[in-house]
Each structure stands twice: as structure tokens, then as C-alpha cells.
Amino acid sequence: MRYWQEEEVYDIEQKRQVQSERLIKTVNRVYNNVPFYCDKMKALGLEPGDIKSIDDLSKLPFTTKQDLRDNYPYGLFAAPMEEVVRIHASSGTTGHPTVVGYTQNDIKMWSNVIARSFTAMGVTKKDIIQVAFGYGLFTGGLGVHYGAEHLGAAVVPISGGNTKKQIQLIQEFGSTVIACTPSYALYIGETMKNMGIDPRSTNLHTGIFGAEPWTEEMREQIESMFGINAMDIYGLSEVLGPGVAFECQARSGMHINDDHFVPEIIDVNTLEVLPEGSEGELVFTMVTKEALPLLRYRTRDITRLHTETCKCGRTLTRMDKVTGRSDDMLIIRGVNVFPSQIESVLLKVAETAPHYVLIVDRINNLDTLEVWVEVKPEFFTDAIKSLEKIEKHITAELFSLLGLHVKVKLVEPRSIERSEGKAKRIIDRRK
Structure with missing residues (x-):
């Protein structure tokens, strides 16, 4: 088994010592350089000397995106x-964006x-x-780029979009790994098929x-x-960007780089x-970042943690794979609904494509949820009874999972807008 460095296999005491020191x-x-944290800690009656080890982490204040x-x-x-x-x-989407800074040491850590x-x-x-992650202010492209170069791999920095050019370079440059959003990967594959190209005919062996x-x-x-092997990488800009956690070849959850980002579940x-x-909800404290070391940052991501050796x-x-977000969670007539729950049902249906959108509305003071999902071309037909049968099947599966009656609408192939970045899954008309 190949490891990048020994910190990945620290025993419990080694890890605790490193986390505590950091x-x-x-x-x-932060107490001496960030007035926000100095004021927060003083309000709690805390001084830096009160934090003696990682066991004192829960004494510290939370940080939110609004902060x-x-x-x-x-x-x-x-x-x-x-x-x-x-x-x-x-x-x-509203108000100011969240701004993240990096020192030279932060960039080195990120690459690592x-x-x-x-x-x-x-x-x-x-x-x-x-x-094929976006470059620019978004952390995905440059974060992955620097890390790939640090590994010693050759990088094709095409960024997101320009799908036919993506396909051309995959073929002509012999790309073996592609890094992008999963929804964009499906769009690339769909475009290849429409161009008469078999997506399995390339040199690609791994997708990140x-x-x-x-x-x-x-x-x-x-x-x-x-x-290919489709591998998961996790991150968020406020914490670092991609590389906060990653999937190994055992694929039994994502490893958090917890010598840099100490996790909690609250x-x-x-x-x-x-x-x-x-x-x-997953919470991170950044213990090695210099420019923006946030304390107990609330990610809003919903998951579980495991500490046994992989x-x-x-x-x-x-x-675990993130099941949803506490702030993106839909509450429909008192029922908590995550888009990922609906996706898990739709992707098990042979007749539908992995392209969908959730329409949330309020009619006569009652919240409604409508699921629009594309039918695969080979199953699209003018026979109303055939489509009704598929709709009823999906409706029943969603009710079984959610305990909620959801209206399902089958739409024509390629009628839902494609994304070359993050897919837009929810349209909330209640606002």
C-alpha cells in the first residue's frame, strides 16, 4: 500500500499530540491577530492558556459563513x-462572497x-x-492543479466548459485522469455518445x-x-478547497486530513x-493554516465520522459521503428532504436519465414538491400509459423513502439545462 507521508498512519497518541500542539x-x-476571535473568546471567559490540548476544542466558539x-x-x-x-x-448567491486567503505555507500544505x-x-x-474544475476565484481548479504538479503528474489545465474541446484533449493528449464535478462528467460522457464516441474507448482510468x-x-x-474508477474528493473554500478529505482505493468513506483539519460532529x-x-453537522478547526485559520467552522454538511483504522x-x-446540507435541506409539509435522497431513487430507475430538477412551490398555503426528470431517449414514447407507469413507480418509491407524496413529471431527453460546473438541482418558488 502506497502512502504519501507518515502522518497518514499515526497512532492515536501521535495524532493527539500533533493536533494538540497545532x-x-x-x-x-487568532486571539492575538483577529479581533473577531479575541472578542468571541473574551465573551466566553476564555484565554489562550485555557486551551491545553485537543480535549479543550469544544470550549472554543463556532464560526459560520455569515461571520x-x-x-x-x-x-x-x-x-x-x-x-x-x-x-x-x-x-x-446573496450578499458578499466569502473570501479566503493563503500564505505561501498554506499553498504548500494544500499541494501536499x-x-x-x-x-x-x-x-x-x-x-x-x-x-476540468473551474479556475479563477473558485478553489477547485488551482487547488487540484498545484497538488497534481506536486505529485509529479502532467497537468492539462483546461478548466471547466468547452466540452467538445475537453473531449478532443482527452483523446489526443491521452489523459488518464479527469477531475471535475460528477454532473459535468456525465455531461461529457453524454456529449461523447452524441458525437459517436464511446466514452470507454479513451485512456482514462480514474475520475476525481x-x-x-x-x-x-x-x-x-x-x-x-x-x-473508470470514480473517486470522491471533498473540500470547501472556507476550510481550504479540495483536499480536506479524500477517498482511498478501499472506498470505505473519505479520509480527513485530520492533522490539518480537526473534525467534530454536532x-x-x-x-x-x-x-x-x-x-x-460536520465542523472543522484548521490547525495549520496561517492566513485564515477558522475555529470550529460549521460546514452545514451532514455526515458521520469513524476513527477505526481503514x-x-x-x-x-x-x-461518510455527505448526505445533504443542513441549510439546503428542504422542509416540505414538516418533512426534511435532501436532494441526494431523491437522486438515489431516480438513479435506480432504468428508464430515467441522471438529469433532474426539484420544483418547490407553495399553493393555497401548502408546500408542494415536484420532481422533473428526463426519460432516456430509448424509453421516450408517445404512449401515455407507458410514461404514466414510470411516473407511478417513481412516485411510489419516493413515498416509501420520504413518507411524502411528491408529484413526478417525466420530461423529454435533453430538456433540462446542463451545467459545466455545479448542477442546479432546486428551484424554490416559495420566495
């Missing part, structure tokens, strides 16, 4: 601007954890990695996918379409830390 250093850094927006653009930076060498930002991730996935310096939630059913669709309502194995031998804490 946490203490980080708490002192970053309230301190826009650089108010939470713990390093002077002359030490900041990179600035990224999220594309927030990406190289760890790729090594665990079976990617080596012999590979040609086509990076992230930036949006995706299900095991979507993994199966991608692997079947391309004949109850969404009480904010109490939950025991191992409990489902709740089959691959790594002792890094593992997280």
Missing part, C-alpha cells in the same frame, strides 16, 4: 496582507494534501491529469469528482459510462458534540 498555536494566533461575510473581505485573516500570496472567494489524496486514489506521477453532493448510484452511472439544534458514528492502513478519521 491547536494551541492556532488559538494563540466571514460580516467581516468581508479580510477581517478574519490572521496574517498581514504582505504575507498573503493567493485570494479565492466563493460565489455566494492533494498529493496525499491522489496517491490514495492510485494516481501517480506517470498520469496525465485533465483538470467533488464540489457537489453525489450518490453511489451516480458513481455507478459514471463508472459504467467511462469504464447536533444541528443543540450544537452539542455528538459521539462517534452519530449523524450530524482497510488501507490509514488511521486518518473517515467521514
Whole structure:
């Protein structure tokens, strides 16, 4: 089994010592350099000296995305601007975006954890990695790019979009790995088929996918379409970008680089830390970042943590695939609904394509949920009874899963807008 470095297989005591030392250093850094954290800690009656080990983590205040927006653009930076060498930002739909800064050491750490991730996935310096994540303010493209170069692989920095050019380069450059969102991978494969190209005929052997939630059913669709291993990489710009966690070849959850990002699971309502194995909201404390070391950042991602050693031998804490987000969760007539739950049902239906949109509305003061999903071309027909049969089947499956009556609408092939980045899955008309 190949590892990038020894930190991946630390025993419990080694890990605790490293996390504790780094946490203490980080708490002192933010207390002395970030007025926001100094005020927060003083309000709780805390001083840096009160944090003596990783066991004291729960004493510290939480940080939210709104805190970053309230301190826009650089108010939470713990390093002077002359030490900041990179600035990224999220594309927030309302208000200010969240701004993230990196020192030179932050960039080195980022490159390192990406190289760890790729090594665990079976990617080596012999590979040609086509990076189809977006470049620019979005962290995906440049994050993966630097890590791939650090690994020693050849990088094709095409960025997102320009799908026919993507396909041309996959074929002509002999790309062996593609990195992009899973929904865009399906779109590339669909476009290849429309061009008369078999997606399985290329040199691709691995796909590295992230930036949006995706299900095991979507993994199966991608692997079947391309004949590749579809691997998961996790990250968010506020914490780092891609490389916070990664899937190894054992594929039993994603390994969190917990020597850099200490994870917790909290109850969404009480904010109490939950025991191992409990489902709740994922929280990260960044213990090695210099420019933006956030304390107990609430990701809003819903998952579980596991600390037992993986089959691959790594002792890094593992997280389950994210099932949804606490802030993207739909509440329909009192029922909590995550888009990923609906996707898991749709992708098991042989007659439908992996392209769908959820329409949420309020009619006569009653919330409604309508699921539009494309029918595969070979199953699309003018026979109303055939389509009604498919609709009824999906409706019954969704009711069995959710306990909620959902209206299902089958639509023509290629009628739902495609995305060359993150897929837009929800249209909420209640607002």
C-alpha cells in the first residue's frame, strides 16, 4: 500500500499530540491577530492558556459563513496582507462572497494534501491529469492543479466548459485522469455518445469528482459510462478547497486530513458534540493554516465520522459521503428532504436519465414538491400509459423513502439545462 507521508498512519497518541500542539498555536494566533476571535473568546471567559490540548476544542466558539461575510473581505485573516500570496472567494448567491486567503505555507500544505489524496486514489506521477474544475476565484481548479504538479503528474489545465474541446484533449493528449464535478462528467460522457464516441474507448482510468453532493448510484452511472474508477474528493473554500478529505482505493468513506483539519460532529439544534458514528453537522478547526485559520467552522454538511483504522492502513478519521446540507435541506409539509435522497431513487430507475430538477412551490398555503426528470431517449414514447407507469413507480418509491407524496413529471431527453460546473438541482418558488 502506497502512502504519501507518515502522518497518514499515526497512532492515536501521535495524532493527539500533533493536533494538540497545532491547536494551541492556532488559538494563540487568532486571539492575538483577529479581533473577531479575541472578542468571541473574551465573551466566553476564555484565554489562550485555557486551551491545553485537543480535549479543550469544544470550549472554543463556532464560526459560520455569515461571520466571514460580516467581516468581508479580510477581517478574519490572521496574517498581514504582505504575507498573503493567493485570494479565492466563493460565489455566494446573496450578499458578499466569502473570501479566503493563503500564505505561501498554506499553498504548500494544500499541494501536499492533494498529493496525499491522489496517491490514495492510485494516481501517480506517470498520469496525465485533465483538470476540468473551474479556475479563477473558485478553489477547485488551482487547488487540484498545484497538488497534481506536486505529485509529479502532467497537468492539462483546461478548466471547466468547452466540452467538445475537453473531449478532443482527452483523446489526443491521452489523459488518464479527469477531475471535475460528477454532473459535468456525465455531461461529457453524454456529449461523447452524441458525437459517436464511446466514452470507454479513451485512456482514462480514474475520475476525481467533488464540489457537489453525489450518490453511489451516480458513481455507478459514471463508472459504467467511462469504464473508470470514480473517486470522491471533498473540500470547501472556507476550510481550504479540495483536499480536506479524500477517498482511498478501499472506498470505505473519505479520509480527513485530520492533522490539518480537526473534525467534530454536532447536533444541528443543540450544537452539542455528538459521539462517534452519530449523524450530524460536520465542523472543522484548521490547525495549520496561517492566513485564515477558522475555529470550529460549521460546514452545514451532514455526515458521520469513524476513527477505526481503514482497510488501507490509514488511521486518518473517515467521514461518510455527505448526505445533504443542513441549510439546503428542504422542509416540505414538516418533512426534511435532501436532494441526494431523491437522486438515489431516480438513479435506480432504468428508464430515467441522471438529469433532474426539484420544483418547490407553495399553493393555497401548502408546500408542494415536484420532481422533473428526463426519460432516456430509448424509453421516450408517445404512449401515455407507458410514461404514466414510470411516473407511478417513481412516485411510489419516493413515498416509501420520504413518507411524502411528491408529484413526478417525466420530461423529454435533453430538456433540462446542463451545467459545466455545479448542477442546479432546486428551484424554490416559495420566495
